[in-house]
Amino acid sequence: MPIRDKSKKALALRFLTEIKPRLLLKFIFGAGVGNLLALQAFEKRRKEGLYFPPFVFISVTQRCNLRCRGCWAVGAKEPADMERELLEYIVDESRQMGCRFFGILGGEPLLLDWLPEFFIENRNSYFQLFTNGHLLTRCIADQLAHAGNVTPLISVEGLEKSYADRRGTSSGFAQALKALEICREAGLITGVAVSVSQGNFADVVDDDFVDEMARRGAHYLWFYIYRPSGADPNFDDALSDSQVRDLRQFIVTQRRRCRSLVIVDAYWDSDGNAVCPAAMGISHHINARGCVEPCPPIQCSDARLSVNCDAAALISSSTLLQRFRDEVPTLTRGCVLMDHPAFMVELAGRCAAADSSGRDSFFEELAARPAMRCHNHSGDPIPETSFFYRLAKKYWFFGFGAYG
Numbered sequence: 001m002p003i004r005d006k007s008k009k010a011l012a013l014r015f016l017t018e019i020k021p022r023l024l025l026k027f028i029f030g031a032g033v034g035n036l037l038a039l040q041a042f043e044k045r046r047k048e049g050l051y052f053p054p055f056v057f058i059s060v061t062q063r064c065n066l067r068c069r070g071c072w073a074v075g076a077k078e079p080a081d082m083e084r085e086l087l088e089y090i091v092d093e094s095r096q097m098g099c100r101f102f103g104i105l106g107g108e109p110l111l112l113d114w115l116p117e118f119f120i121e122n123r124n125s126y127f128q129l130f131t132n133g134h135l136l137t138r139c140i141a142d143q144l145a146h147a148g149n150v151t152p153l154i155s156v157e158g159l160e161k162s163y164a165d166r167r168g169t170s171s172g173f174a175q176a177l178k179a180l181e182i183c184r185e186a187g188l189i190t191g192v193a194v195s196v197s198q199g200n201f202a203d204v205v206d207d208d209f210v211d212e213m214a215r216r217g218a219h220y221l222w223f224y225i226y227r228p229s230g231a232d233p234n235f236d237d238a239l240s241d242s243q244v245r246d247l248r249q250f251i252v253t254q255r256r257r258c259r260s261l262v263i264v265d266a267y268w269d270s271d272g273n274a275v276c277p278a279a280m281g282i283s284h285h286i287n288a289r290g291c292v293e294p295c296p297p298i299q300c301s302d303a304r305l306s307v308n309c310d311a312a313a314l315i316s317s318s319t320l321l322q323r324f325r326d327e328v329p330t331l332t333r334g335c336v337l338m339d340h341p342a343f344m345v346e347l348a349g350r351c352a353a354a355d356s357s358g359r360d361s362f363f364e365e366l367a368a369r370p371a372m373r374c375h376n377h378s379g380d381p382i383p384e385t386s387f388f389y390r391l392a393k394k395y396w397f398f399g400f401g402a403y404g
């Protein structure tokens with residue numbers, strides 16, 4: 001049994017001492033209760049044959065101030081920003097379907113100067129802001145605190161050396177940490193995201209890294225597995241099968257050991273079986289031009305949203321999304337982009353899906369991908385051993401039976 005370090009503050013105590021009560025209540029009702037209600041509405045719809053995800057992820061811009069190797073967001077020929085009216089419309093339409101929680105991605109979302117004001121005007125929803133942190137000034141953090149309905153998720157790709165390898169600059173690492181400090185000073189509930197790869201595995205799959213992120217102010221730590229994507233994928237940086245297994249074991253162990261923050265993953269259910277959120281239909285991605293994609297790195301679409309369209313009907317009737325849900329679980333419990341890229345080419349063709357990457361090269365990139373292993377690691381599943389996480393995954397997030 002892992003030994004708990006009692007010298008560190010438990011997360012509940014951190015929430016009470018670090019977060020403004022108004023923001024904490026917003027988080028509990030927006031991200032907590034709101035999500036539960038959204039999942040209940042989703043389950044009810046699903047039984048009626050209507051598919052609209054409870055979690056909507058929206059990329060509000062294709063522009064970014066960084067150019068990380070292997071990122072799906074890099075390389076659009078004419079990078080687009082989402083029209084503010086369209087974002088309003090998507091959020092409103094999604095709320096009609098019971099959604100309360102939205103992931104806001106880019107590019108770098110904070111390149112849109114109207115975004116903080118948008119959050120303030122949409123206090124009836126809760127937003128997770130995916131950011132590299134470079135533009136997250138104290139002024140922006142104060143605006144987010146004023147809005148009260150935003151949790152920044154700052155991407156820190158490991159430690160300084162691995163950050164530099166991924167992003168081609170090490171100076172940004174200090175800026176990401178500075179953003180974390182600014183969020184702490186502003187009293188925001190803040191997360192840190194890490195995309196685990198060969199390059200940073202030793203840095204981040206480590207007790208000290210988890211403790212350091214908590215010490216610096218993170219309330220949750222989201223582990224992603226690096227999926228080489230875009231026009232310049234770095235396949236050599238993808239994790240090996242045994243590293244994925246080690247990562248899974250590490251996450252399970254940390255959930256028992258570290259009381260100071262929540263460890264997030266969206267790859268495994270309570271029993272440790274691999275899952276794909278897009279194949280379960282619980283989340284989809286809408287890009288800056290309104291194209292609905294299974295998830296951010298699968299950049300093709302047969303449904304495009306515009307202001308005043310019937311968003312629910314368009315998403316529910318998307319052939320691509322429907323066949324993705326029906327067929328992917330018969331092939332893999334893991335990531336189809338990694339495990340079966342050739343199938344994804346064929347599926348997109350059968351559904352007459354269009355390239356939505358903005359690079360006009362998504363299908364060639366997909367066809368050139370080698371099949372790799374991802375989170376569906378070999379060997380027995382590694383179940384959750386923490387009561388809380390087990391409960392959350394079993395009854396709230398991954399209990400929808402997409403895999404039969």
Ligand code: SF4
Nearest residue numbers: 276277278295335336
């Ligand atoms: S296809 Fe892969 S990247 Fe997309 S949602 Fe599924 S597991 Fe995640």
